[in-house]
Amino acid sequence: MKVLILFLVAKTCFCLEVVNNVNSIIEKQNDCACVFYYQCDKEGFIITNGIGLVEPRFSTSSKSDQAITCSGSRFENEIICCKFKPEEAVKLPTTNNTKKIKLLQCGKPRPTINIRISAADENEFPLDGEFPWIAAIYKKHSNNHWKYHKIGSLIHPRVVLTGAHVVASSKPKDLKVIVNGKIELQQIGFNTIQERNLTRIIKHPKFSSGTLYNDVALLILEKEYGSMTPLINTICLNPDISFENKRCLVAGWGKISQTSSKISNVLRKVELPTHSPEKCQEMLRKTRLGPRYHFHESFMCAGGEEGKDSCKGDGGGALVCPTGINDTMYQVGIVAFGINCGQKNVPGVYANVGKFYVWIVETLKPFEISL
Structure with missing residues (x-):
């Protein structure tokens, strides 16, 4: 299970041209x-x-x-x-005198400021709306106290994609979701209009909690998103998108380092290289997994650069890759597990979303939901 390692790099700049x-x-x-x-x-x-x-x-x-x-x-x-x-303020388009926001074409960021942070490296804070599909998942604890749990991604206004390990022992009543496009991690009850209850949790039937094979789950929301804020959008899925040997992005509120005891209250992002299954297996066999470790077909991997990784608390988060077409992003992975965080030549392991595209589409049909 994973989250993100990122380090804030301050830079001198002048506002409205470069925002540090x-x-x-x-x-x-x-x-x-x-x-x-x-x-x-x-x-x-x-x-x-x-x-x-x-x-x-x-x-x-x-x-x-x-x-x-x-x-x-x-x-x-x-x-x-x-x-x-x-x-x-951003004016919402209206239909029949009722304010309603239409989701953009999937995979499109929705930043509130049309400026990107200029940085010498990828380790930086995103802007509001830069990851409009990211879903914070909360779990109910004792005394009806809700606590941040893990991450998912909005693939349809009423569906969140996450890891099966994220919801392995949970019932719908135990979880809530917030998707609002903001980089600050909010608390349940702060803005109830952005919160969603769950009606169903659907884990992949071949999910293995021991090996994390087939680590995919769908959360069906009680009420869809799309009419409350201009900072929300869905992420694209496509089984034909090639992800090998690209540089892709993952974002989350997870721990900043392996030894950190707290999660980040501000969303962080990091750019990671992706690898072929053969390269993933080669690198992972040099870890404590051992020389006989078999890299399962339901996995993909990304990372291996020192100090750059997802980490604990980022579980279920989306690894997204640019396509080069109209700035559209596609989700290729779901944060699954890793060997510590941010170690050189040790990639993080992700569920391979393309392998589950058909299962996702077929599973959503009874709900009359199409991607």
């Missing part, structure tokens, strides 16, 4: 955007109609004493976090 990791966190925590102080009006809202900006006034007399300062400034309070005006 520090500013990204400030923006998410305060629901604002980093702008030059003169682009923020006296009421603390971003100026979008050009008033006062035709001839910018580089005066510091109008800035608020309560301003939240962003990184990248040449002098104090040059760049501040400014709010969006309510009327300039």
Whole structure:
């Protein structure tokens, strides 16, 4: 079972051109955007109609004493976090006077800011909406207390794909799901409109809890997503997508390292190389699995670069690969297990989603759900 190893790398930048990791966190925590102080009006809202900006006034007399300062400034309070005006929030398309969001074509990120974090490496925080299919799965403990459990991916507005080991001993009433496109890990009860109960848990009939062969499960939600937030989208599945020898992405709230005792409260992502089954077996046989280990056909693997991996707490998460066609992403793997986290030449092991495509499609037919 796995999660993600990532290290925050801070960089000097100027907002609206390059957003660094520090500013990204400030923006998410305060629901604002980093702008030059003169682009923020006296009421603390971003100026979008050009008033006062035709001839910018580089005066510091109008800035608020309560301003939240962003990184990248040449002098104090040059760049501040400014709010969006309510009327300039994302407007939802309407049908019959009822607000409703249509899901985009699957596999499309939905970031709130059309800017990517510039980084020297892949180890960085995503933006809100960059992984709009990621589902946080929560499990009920004693005293009706809900606690973050593992991860899944939204493959249909009413279906979450995850690992069978994630739900091995659970009943539908024991689990809840939140899909909202946000990078912050939320708690059950914080925003109930984004929470979903389960009606069914369907594990692959040949799942083996000892070996984690066929580690695939479907969660049928009580109510579909798609009408509550513009940050949600499904991930694509396609059995014909080749994933070998590509660089793909996995994201999660799992532990930052093998020795860490806590999960991350902010989503992290990492880019990993994928390998052929033969290469996977070769590398894994050099671990404690031993020289006779057989790499099962239901698996694929990715990783093997030092300090880059999924890790404990990322179980059930999606390994997604770009296709090079219109920025569309496809899910090729489900986080299953690994030998520690982030060790050189030791890849993480994932359920091979392409192998289960037919089973997924056939299993959903009785529910009148098609992908």
